[in-house]
Amino acid sequence: xxxxxxxxxxxxxxxxxxxxxxxxxxxxxxxxxxxxxxxxxxxxxxxxxxxxxxxxxxxxxxxxxxxxxxxxxxxxxxxxxxxxxxxxxxxxxxxxxxxxxxxxxxxxxxxxxxxxxxxxxxxxxxxxxxxxxxxxxxxxxxxxxxxxxxxxxxxxxxxxxxxxxxxxxxxxxxxxxxxxxxxxxxxxxxxxxxxxxxxxxxxxxxxxxxxxxxxxxxxxxxxxxxxxxxxxxxxxxxxxxxxxxxxxxxxxxxxxxxxxxxxxxxxxxxxxxxxxxxxxxxxxxxxxxxxxxxxxxxxxxxxxxxxxxxxxxxxxxxxxxxxxxxxxxxxxxxxxxxxxxxxxxxxxxxxxxxxxxxxxxxxxxxxxxxxxxxxxxxxxxxxxxxxxxxxxxxxxxxxxxxxxxxxxxxxxxxxxxxxxxxxxxxxxxxxxxxxxxxxxxxxxxxxxxxxxxxxxxxxxxxxxxxxxxxxxxxxxxxxxxxxxxxxxxxxxxxxxxxxxxxxxxxxxxxxxxxxxxxxxxxxxxxxxxxxxxxxxxxxxxxxxxxxxxxxxxxxxxxxxxxxxxxxxxxxxxxxxxxxxxxxxxxxxxxxxxxxxxxxxxxxxxxxxxxxxxxxxxxxxxxxxxxxxxxx
Numbered sequence: 001x002x003x004x005x006x007x008x009x010x011x012x013x014x015x016x017x018x019x020x021x022x023x024x025x026x027x028x029x030x031x032x033x034x035x036x037x038x039x040x041x042x043x044x045x046x047x048x049x050x051x052x053x054x055x056x057x058x059x060x061x062x063x064x065x066x067x068x069x070x071x072x073x074x075x076x077x078x079x080x081x082x083x084x085x086x087x088x089x090x091x092x093x094x095x096x097x098x099x100x101x102x103x104x105x106x107x108x109x110x111x112x113x114x115x116x117x118x119x120x121x122x123x124x125x126x127x128x129x130x131x132x133x134x135x136x137x138x139x140x141x142x143x144x145x146x147x148x149x150x151x152x153x154x155x156x157x158x159x160x161x162x163x164x165x166x167x168x169x170x171x172x173x174x175x176x177x178x179x180x181x182x183x184x185x186x187x188x189x190x191x192x193x194x195x196x197x198x199x200x201x202x203x204x205x206x207x208x209x210x211x212x213x214x215x216x217x218x219x220x221x222x223x224x225x226x227x228x229x230x231x232x233x234x235x236x237x238x239x240x241x242x243x244x245x246x247x248x249x250x251x252x253x254x255x256x257x258x259x260x261x262x263x264x265x266x267x268x269x270x271x272x273x274x275x276x277x278x279x280x281x282x283x284x285x286x287x288x289x290x291x292x293x294x295x296x297x298x299x300x301x302x303x304x305x306x307x308x309x310x311x312x313x314x315x316x317x318x319x320x321x322x323x324x325x326x327x328x329x330x331x332x333x334x335x336x337x338x339x340x341x342x343x344x345x346x347x348x349x350x351x352x353x354x355x356x357x358x359x360x361x362x363x364x365x366x367x368x369x370x371x372x373x374x375x376x377x378x379x380x381x382x383x384x385x386x387x388x389x390x391x392x393x394x395x396x397x398x399x400x401x402x403x404x405x406x407x408x409x410x411x412x413x414x415x416x417x418x419x420x421x422x423x424x425x426x427x428x429x430x431x432x433x434x435x436x437x438x439x440x441x442x443x444x445x446x447x448x449x450x451x452x453x454x455x456x457x458x459x460x461x462x463x464x465x466x467x468x469x470x471x472x473x474x475x476x477x478x479x480x481x482x483x484x485x486x487x488x489x490x491x492x493x494x495x496x497x498x499x500x501x502x503x504x505x506x507x508x509x510x511x512x513x514x515x516x517x518x519x520x521x522x523x524x525x526x527x528x529x530x531x532x533x534x535x536x537x538x539x540x541x542x543x544x545x546x547x548x549x550x551x552x553x554x555x556x557x558x559x560x561x562x563x564x565x566x567x568x569x570x571x572x573x574x575x576x577x578x579x580x581x582x583x584x585x586x587x588x589x590x591x592x593x594x595x596x597x598x599x600x601x602x603x604x605x606x607x608x609x610x611x612x613x614x615x616x617x618x619x620x621x622x623x624x625x626x627x628x629x630x631x
Contacts, residue, residue: 025104025120029222030097032127032159038092040107042117051111055092058104067092070110099125099159099192127193129158132217134230140238140271141208142312147179147201150208150235153215154197155228161186162219164198169211179203209237209270240313241269246277246306246320254399255296256327262293265306265320273308273318280305280321298328298357327399330355332362332392332406342381344414350377352392352406358399365391379410384440384466387412412466415494416441420487423498426505427476434473435500439489442466450486452479476502 030036043053052070056063067086068075076084085093094101102125108118136151155162166173166182175182181201188194198215212234218227248255249262263286265275277286280303286292294300303323310316335351342348352375354360364372366388371377377390387410395403416439427433437458439445447470449458462469472485485500 025122028121028123030123030125031222032097032099032125034097035093035095036097036123037087038094038105038107038121038123039119040090040092040109041119042107042109043090044109051109053090054106054108054110055086056106056108058106063106094123097123097125099127101125125159126221127157127159128221128226129155129162129194129196129217129219129228131155131228132164132215132230134213134215134233136213136233136235138236140236141204142238143204143206145179145203147181147203149199149201150204151213151233152197152199153217153230154195155217156195157189157193158196158217158219159193160220161194162196162217164196165216165218166198166200166213167216168208168213173200173202204235204237206237206239208235209239211235236270238271238312239269240310240316241267241273241308241318243268244273244275244306244308244318244320246304246322248322248324252400254327255325256329256396256399256402257297259296259326260293261296261300261324262291263287263304263306263322263324264291265308266290267308267310267318269310269312273310276307278305278307279303296324296326298326300324301326325357327357327396327402329357329360329394329396329399329402329404331404332394334392334406334408336408338407339409339411341411341413344381344384344412346381348379348381348410350379350390350408351375352377352394354394354404356394356396359397360394361397362392362394365393377408381410381412384412384414384417384442386410387442387466411442413442413493416445416489416491416496418487418489418496418498420485420498420500422500424501424503426503427481428505429476429478429481431476432473433476433502434471435485436461436469436471437487437489437498438467438469439487439496440467441489441491441493443491443493444468445489445491445495448488448490450488452483 026039028036028038038055040053040055043051052068054065055067056065058064066077066080066084069086076086083095085095087093090107092105092107102123105121105123106118107121108116110116132153132155134151134153137149141148141150153164153166155164164182164184166180173180173182179202183199183201185197185199186194187197196217200213200215212232214232215230216227217230218225220226244265244267246263246265249264250259252259255261263277265277267273267275272290275290276288277290277292278284279286286304301324303321306320308318308320310318333353335353336348340348340350352362352364354362354375362373362375363370364374364377371390375392377392379386379390381387390408390410392406392408393403394405418437418439421436421438425433425435437447437449439447444463444466445468447458447460447468449456449470449472451474456472456474458470458472460468461471468489470487472487480502481504483502485502486497487500488495488497490496
């Protein structure tokens with residue numbers, strides 16, 4: 001118990017002494033180059049006229065005066081006037097603080113009785129260091145259990161001296177743990193700033209090849225602790241390969257002729273072993289380096305070998321192999337040479353044969369459109385339009401872009417096929433008429449026009465590989481009316497012809513409707529003639545209009561016939577009473593016995609029937625009343 005009390009008293013005494021020390025000596029912190037005010041806590045304005053005040057600084061353990069003031073006046077050391085001054089609160093003002101200003105400053109006040117009081121302020125100056133620079137070993141470091149230097153980190157121009165810490169993969173490396181050795185070198189420059197250099201040494205493992213290293217510098221400033229990190233770097237670790245791998249590099253998974261291919265052999269160590277590339281069953285090497293590039297052809301298919309020699313492991317020999325398969329597709333071969341000549345109306349069968357390295361798809365196309373799937377094309381040439389280019393398209397199924405095409409040109413020979421426009425036209429004397437004739441054939445036919453057996457001149461307006469078009473323009477005379485124009489096309493094989501029938505257009509026509517029987521005016525006729533001359537298609541439209549009218553008339557006649565048949569049927573069945581002969585009593589009730597009307601039919605074949613009246617005898621003729629029911 002007594003021991004505890006004694007310890008408590010000692011603790012209280014230590015705290016009191018510490019408190020007095022803190023009261024007597026204070027700290028002021030300032031950045032290098034800034035201004036600072038040092039307080040004089042023992043000074044009071046009440047005794048400013050009778051007191052003597054001094055500011056002193058400590059140099060080499062001795063206090064030296066900076067400033068003094070009192071009843072005898074004010075004094076400041078001349079060499080310090082440029083950066084030192086005292087303000088109205090008797091604070092010592094230091095401008096542009098330098099490192100040599102870091103020392104102990106004393107403010108001493110002495111009253112008229114010679115009693116002195118003082119307070120002390122220790123000024124600390126700070127300067128942040130530069131960014132740390134890390135430098136790792138550039139040469140490869142072979143794996144080892146011994147401690148070897150792997151890097152250094154340096155930070156310049158700091159004050160006071162900063163601390164340096166190393167990290168590997170964000171984990172701090174501690175000096176003396178797991179073989180890690182950190183050596184620090186501190187250098188004071190001529191300007192008083194400090195350079196810190198830290199050297200890292202450690203055992204090296206294979207995994208260090210993938211590790212990142214960096215250093216951290218920590219330092220104090222007036223506002224607390226700060227830190228800066230260097231960039232992250234790797235080291236090169238040398239270790240022997242235990243195996244090698246050989247593989248093929250290409251843009252496409254399926255390799256075809258003409259592709260760029262690269263053979264690459266890689267070991268699992270560092271640096272790479274000595275490598276030589278061979279094609280299997282060949283003595284001459286392809287390359288004495290780890291890669292070989294070239295454009296491949298089908299002859300390059302086969303096996304390849306990589307042979308490696310590991311210098312770091314007593315020249316250990318290693319080997320790897322791979323296979324290269326190059327796909328190919330030869331141009332298609334047709335069973336018939338192109339071009340081929342056929343007769344109009346004939347049949348042709350063509351086969352397409354292809355040599356390839358894998359399964360192929362074959363189809364026949366024309367003008368970019370597939371017409372047959374398979375290798376055989378069968379054609380029946382019924383028209384000249386069947387002539388032209390046919391393509392056999394072959395492609396390897398699983399290899400994109402490997403396609404070959406073979407063209408077959410078909411020429412059809414035969415007599416011309418002739419078409420004329422228009423085939424029938426109505427004209428009048430003095431009109432100008434233009435007609436056209438088109439002939440298709442091989443060889444290309446020639447066209448000749450005839451009017452009434454006489455050859456006439458015409459104009460060729462278009463000629464192609466197997467087609468010719470001719471245009472004939474002439475003025476119609478009376479000799480041409482109701483005659484035929486003949487277009488004749490002929491080539492080396494035969495000839496063909498077509499006629500154009502010329503009909504005389506009537507001078508006037510009648511129109512139906514309310515103006516039945518009236519004639520068409522001369523102006524309407526002239527207009528019709530002009531339009532017919534201007535556009536030959538008017539005749540064709542007129543023919544269509546006549547056909548529509550004829551069909552309408554026939555339909556109306558059929559409808560009337562059907563209506564008559566229905567009425568006759570109803571008449572026979574007795575459903576239409578007004579169609580029979582008879583009498584009808586149309587007298588008033590009071591006159592029923594006096595008037596009798598006889599209903600007589602139009603047909604004389606039907607007999608009259610007298611309606612019975614009150615009298616048994618027939619009335620005189622002048623008393624008979626008839627009603628005509630036809631209207």
